[in-house]
Amino acid sequence: MSFNEGTQIDSSQVEDRRGPGMGRGGKTGIGIVGALILLVGGYFGVNSGLLNGIAGAIDGGSGQQETAAIGASSAAQLCKTGADANNRLDCRINATVNSLNAFWPSYLKQNGGASYGKIKTVLFSQQTSTACGPASTDVGPFYCPGDKTAYFDPGFFQELVDRFGSSGGPLAQEYVVAHEFGHHIQDVLGNISQAQDDPQGASSGSVRVELQADCYAGIWIKYATTTKDPATGQPFLKSITQKDLNDALSAASSVGDDRIQEAATGQSNPESWTHGSSAQRQKWLTIGFQNGSLTKCDTFAVSTP
Template sequence: MSFNENARLDSSRVSDRRGKGKGIAVGGGLGGGLILILSLIFGTDVMDGLGLSDGGPAGTGAGTSQSISECLDGADANERLDCRIVGTAQSLDSFWAPALATEGLTYTEPGVTLFTGRVDTGCGAATSAVGPFYCPADEQTYYDTAFFDELVAQYGASGGPLAQEYVVAHEFGHHVQNLTGVLGASAQDPRGADSAAVRTELQADCYAGMWAGAAAHIPAPGSAEPFLAELTATDVQDALSAASAIGDDRIQSMATGQVNPESWTHGSGDQRQAWFMQGYTNNDGGLGVCDTFSAADLGSPGA
């Protein structure tokens, strides 16, 4: 999904901590959902308790040669990943504020933090090993931008822009769940193919789809032009590629050669794709179209 080149970006929307972390980026981690669940159960410092904060000696995190203050418009977002995250966050804000208002809810903007190697959060200190994540304790989303290269190189996802934007939108989905009060359900039932944790993650995928389906039709604040241009079929396939690549079945098969649904926390690749499309094709139907908690069959959205 490309940005309209004249769309104005506000770089202050994103906190840039890249190059300031202690520790080394550790590949292979997609534990953001697990961190979210455990932080709801045990509170803050959950990542320290899991031993995910000792990533190596100080100064090993990669720096960045470009300042996020240079992210000025949609043309920059089309060229640079960090600028794309800035624009995606602003587009998500533009979608979720009115969407929640129609549900009688007030949207508050989640924090967006870029980091390398290691970062301190309201849920404790984390390394890149956990992948992108949302911390409900400080209501912030966190991204080591190196993850997006890993998504392609290690997990085989498309490198297209909507594949990247989908990841950001998924984490914003967790913030919406925090605002609606359903996020805590995952802590009560944190593992298994039919668990509340999986239903929570699939709902966040569905919310990402809702945004993707509507984003090109929502004007940016103070403008008649949306942040994002119309989706193409290739854009949609990029997002579905990312959803499939980080399904529990795909990750387990790559890691161990076996698939164990009893230990799932996010759902299968097919389920993640299906719920993204459920939101995408029903983006004007309200939050109820993403009611994974009432679905009798998680492989058949709306059932």
């Protein structure tokens, strides 16, 4: 979905750790072993310190954080309006964060009364530090419950297309951001810990947590075009198209456990799944979008998610 050009971006909701002139971070290539390890919790997941320690070792083990000061090219200075969000990925992430932070407080208040606190969002490249441990860009986007922060290396969104075969498009990218905010909603509602209690398998707690975050992303997509920018009183986003939906579904499919495992090893092992199959991820994103209901997103209430 494209943003309305007059939307005002609140850059205070995003911390840019990339430093001056930082674009896509340099990445050390990982092989089959690295890809399989990352399946344990990366690619839109909930971050654990153990996972990132492993991923950091694969990435070279330097453990160094990108600490360059924010300069003239930072998102905070370049991202002002919806027009910027339509032209720059970092601005699109920022504007999506603004929309999500505007949507979820009132939605939760109307649907159970849970209190929503705006989460912190960080843009980084290569590596950064988190309350869940050191994070490598190879883990992909993730949410850390320890500091209630969503982390994004913008370079991942090109990987989504080049490496995972997503069709790309704005809503494919916005869906990824919305998925991480879905984990925050789980944190607010108290069920995020079930991912660690039952970490692997086609019907595991981990898979159910990830599919529920996809469903919550679908809820936001349903209402995104009516969620208003508090600065202008106008909706953040323009009307959704079928192509937009197809892009989001393509992104969800591209990071299914079965698809990633088959690409890495030529076969899929459901007993090791942590995020769900491509079909499951598309299914629950669609359920959220079609119903717009938290109760319909209860992936723990069904025998087979």
